[in-house]
Amino acid sequence: MKIIIIGCGKVGLTLAELLSAEKHDVVLIDESSQKLSSIPEELDALRILGNGASVNIQQEAGVEEADLLIAVTGSDELNLLCCLIAKKAGNCHTIARVRNPIYNKEIGFIKEKLGISMIINPELTAATEISRLLRFPSAIKIDTFAKGRVELLKFRIKPEFHLNNMPVSQIGSHTNSDILICAVERGDLIAIPDGNFILQDNDLLSIIASPQNASTFFKHIGFKTGQVKNAMIVGGGKLGYYTANLLQAMNINVRIVENNRDRCEQLSVLLPDSTIIYGDGTDKQLLLEEGLSEAESFLTLTGLDEENILLSLFAKANSNAKLITKVTKIAFTEIINNLDIGSVIYPKHLTADYILQYVRAMSNSIGSNVETLYQILDGRAEALEFAIHDTSAVTDIPLAELKLKSNLLIGSINRKGKTWIPRGQDTIQVGDTVIIVTTQKGLGDILDILRK
Template sequence: MRTVIVGAGEVGTSIARSLAPAHDVVVIDVDADRAEQLKYELDVMTLSGDGTSLSVLRAADVASTDLFIASTDDDRTNLVAAETAKTLADPFTIARTKSVEYLRTWELTRAAFGVDFMVCSDLLSAENVVRVVGLPSAVDVDPFAEGLVQMAEFEIDAHSPVAGQTVAEADRFESLTFAGLFRGDELFLPRGDTTIEAGDRAVVIGSPGSVQAFASDVAPESTPGDADEIVIIGGSQIGYQTARLLEERSLSPRLIEQDHDRARELAEMLPNTVVMEHDATDTEFLAREHVDEADIVVAALDSDERNLLVSVLAKRLGTDRVVAIVDNGEYVTLFEEIGIDVAINPRQVTAEEITRFTHSGIAENIAVLEGDQAEVLELKLTDASELVDRPISEVASGLEADVVFGAITRGGTLITPRGDTELCAGDHIVVFVETAFVEKLTAMA
């Protein structure tokens, strides 16, 4: 598949890195130095120029392109680039936008702006926050198989009852599979006798009920579903969308916004949210409002630096769990290293969603883990698949790849995979696989 990507920032680079091994990729960026760097870094063709320019798109041979992705940081640039590409040919166009208003306009016809598929960074980020809120001890949560299956990643701290247990001891749930463990920079597939250590990040796949039950084992003091007291700091679009989605779940969060006009606007749009007009860096105010007693604090200001400050303040006050929006991907590790529980990077969330969509037809769904070290894929097996009519033990031994079968759905029913489980055409399989082996696995499905 020939793909043209406009924008070589974090989003465009991540998408190009994912697609480059198996596709013909061209990346366009206004920064000539960045374009040149990417050419050698990812071994893709690059062009320096304006992605909305007809001449630049002609030079990129958009006329013979299958997929066109506009992923710059500017919404209007992305929309104009997609529209311009449509004047040259009829590639499938994907546009990234921050504005939910553009998304709502596009949803009216699914064809506005010359865009075939639109990805809204702010809404996706808010949805990620809400999923984490729904499973308080997790650092990442993704649904698969139309909600029948859930993947969750948990950081095991020194006080967790699970720390020091073997996988066999910790896995006491019928419909749960331990898929992988991240320890430092190392990824390995756990066995029954593998000891779970403090600091590990454990990835589990199973029914939502079993994942929630395991979450209770990881952190008994943070029972899933008990996160009723939620404070959102910042009335940004992500902050607003988070509050709106929480209201849809019959929750009543509190939201702190310093700007008078914005606070008034939010109060009118969010009938079940208590909007407080104040500076969230005022520690006396935070203490007076008992922010330390909140189950979760969400830092959703428009500045990474301010989000870092209010996150640290919330932690120092005694808040159990802090989720922070981190716009610069390079800061994610910094937030995590100083003790912020979950750092959500809108650019990475967006890149993951676009990558998932580009795999449609190959993968039904995808989650990228730990800086692209591993992926969780949902694959639908066809009659022609090399995997069907074979037991999982035979398939796994023949793959010569680091892969774990996490769950199977068959006819809308969840099946917990075992070594003697035979795969059938029509099955949806959810697998944990090291990124290097993704192409090999998907080719067999």
């Protein structure tokens, strides 16, 4: 497909790299010559200097032949205008990044009246993920499928769980729970394990299970499963606001530390049920006086990655709180993963995942459709949910007889509201949704799981 991306910030560049790797024809537009010149030379994309809302610039980029235009500049209004012009000039699909809370309640109206295919709000998306994590604080990361009936949860094995040196095949019977271990991270090793794989303490495990079975599993190994009762948030920006708003609805007591007095006054009006504290979030004494040592969760959501990481390390040493750390830059992922700072939230990655999911859905045959897509294991694997619309080479055949690609697992089948971990004699049927976990990148159709 031909895809035009307007805005070469972190999200735009991440999208360009992902889409170019999937062999799409990518065009990048930005008003900053410095941003365009800093794009890696190995990125296979046409670069155009100019205002993405200009009809002439869009025509130069080939909007008449484009399948999709994605506007991810720093301005909500400019993104919407770019999409509106693209619809008129080229009649392509359009995606706009819109972050201002003012527009949040008007998304449906904006999409319908302006004809925009998708609106993505990185902060709201990240806040939703944070709320899931605080609902189930045992996990480092939680991704949901099948409208919440299935979860992909990531956690680290600790000695007190008594899973060291245990084969994967024995986990279900040992914990009396129906779960599937779909990925293991051990240092530089990434594995889609078979039943003979031996687990070790400190491994990062990703499991697929229903919420009930996940809860049974975590209770058996001694992990906390109930949602937190209170949260301390450092940083009252858009992400802090969206997160607090969701946590209030979950009856979680929220305290926000913000160093801008005007913003504190705004938040006190927007979040009347939260406690807003005017102060420096890096003031260790302030955090302790405001109850850090008793906090059940501690969220560092400022605009500075270094500050967020240091604050989480301080909280780790001074509390038993569930830690959530926002990170914007993705260049130091390997270093960050070695730090014990709880769940790390990358809003840019989340945004890219949702847009990539939409692009895959556009590319599909009518036989199946990508309903959900997550980049997992630091982008080295994917978890996808396919909706099965038609009979094909994968339907009505026992899974054991399918010639599946290597490093690929069928993690779950959802049929008429019932969800289970499939076995060899189970079959995929029309109407099912199926979850696939694989290191094979670029799957766009359910038939792509088969060896050719």
